[in-house]
Amino acid sequence: MPRQVDHDARRRQLTEALLRIASTRGLRAVSMREIAAEAGVSLRVVQYYFTNKQALLESGLTELGARMDHRVKQRAAAAGELTPRGVFAAVLGTILPFDEQSTLDSMAWTAYYTAALTDPALAAVGLTLPNALENFLTARLTAAQQAGDIAPDRDPRTEVAGLLALANGLTSSVLSGQRSHEAATKIIDYHLDRLFGPDAV
Amino acid sequence: MPRQVDHDARRRQLTEALLRIASTRGLRAVSMREIAAEAGVSLRVVQYYFTNKQALLESGLTELGARMDHRVKQRAAAAGELTPRGVFAAVLGTILPFDEQSTLDSMAWTAYYTAALTDPALAAVGLTLPNALENFLTARLTAAQQAGDIAPDRDPRTEVAGLLALANGLTSSVLSGQRSHEAATKIIDYHLDRLFGPDAV
């Protein structure tokens, strides 16, 4: 066995095992031993690379945020030159679970969100991405308004808050099987139509 | 000690203790012994009135649904004669946490919702109320459309789905402290204005 080990890779491996458990069986099924089994290592290894279970949990949340961030950028890049409406469609469309992996991540995200309601340490880590998203979109919408792309009587921050809440609520209903991904996308498109006007691209 | 005991009252007492724990410390903090301590009884009593922890959990979810149902009717009654818009304002306003008790219940509801994602038994119990709400509001909106209260090109079910998702998403952000109750109410009112027209009561 080598003495030199890529610690970051090891930690990533364990974090991914953690997220796999959390997204399929819930955060309550996450234990040190379960992570070890899922990652195919011994319990000692999990202890070796993470001082605490708490540290492990926070690492999982950070990884989830990074994945979401990466997905948004990937979507935006695939769409090429983006109109203001295109930016919103990309971001909100990325919040919705649209393939198996993003569905699993949304499950894990929901589990973390709930845990954060009664665990301040997780709340601090978990709120950074949503807040950043809201600020980013608000800035974009304010610029779009100054460019005349949306009506001047709209309040950008209120609009963005509503759209993000809508996307989150729709994610919930898609995860619980109440609605399909397509139905949720239609509802978002419908609201974007109302905001940007029906003939905006 | 009497031999005759009101079993329903006993079960309600225990269920309320369970919900108090779930809403303040999360479902993960709910154990048979914690419920006993919270209710001021012995562990044996909890076992005596509920065969399982699972039965206890399902009872908590049922009670949460009943509370929500009761609150909606109370609000609607307080508003007296209700316009179509009034019905929507009452229902959606009741979904949002608006006082301490409803905030606690929303916390517990969120915890249950997340648990239901990986626990089919809970999902069966938990989805009945949301589905009933959606059907009820869709019927109301369809009637309002036939009466000419909303534009004929709107799809009632899509509108209702969007509004319920919005209310749920706003509830999440209020619970996590991202937004105040007033800000959330404003966003809902704003969307109701767009649906019913700004001069509807």
Added chain:
DNA sequence: CGGGAATGGATACAGTCGTATCCTATCAAG
């Protein structure tokens, strides 16, 4: 080439969990 750090296997510890069992009061009915 030998020693000390890096890595991880094996095991132990004190708690807590859900559940089961044993046993004792209490009270309604015969």
Added chain:
DNA sequence: CTTGATAGGATACGACTGTATCCATTCCCG
């Protein structure tokens, strides 16, 4: 007054939890 069901206190069980410790490798560096 006695009997038997009801109600609940006390305690035990095995499984699982997070964490700590002991010990054997392996490999880099002097």
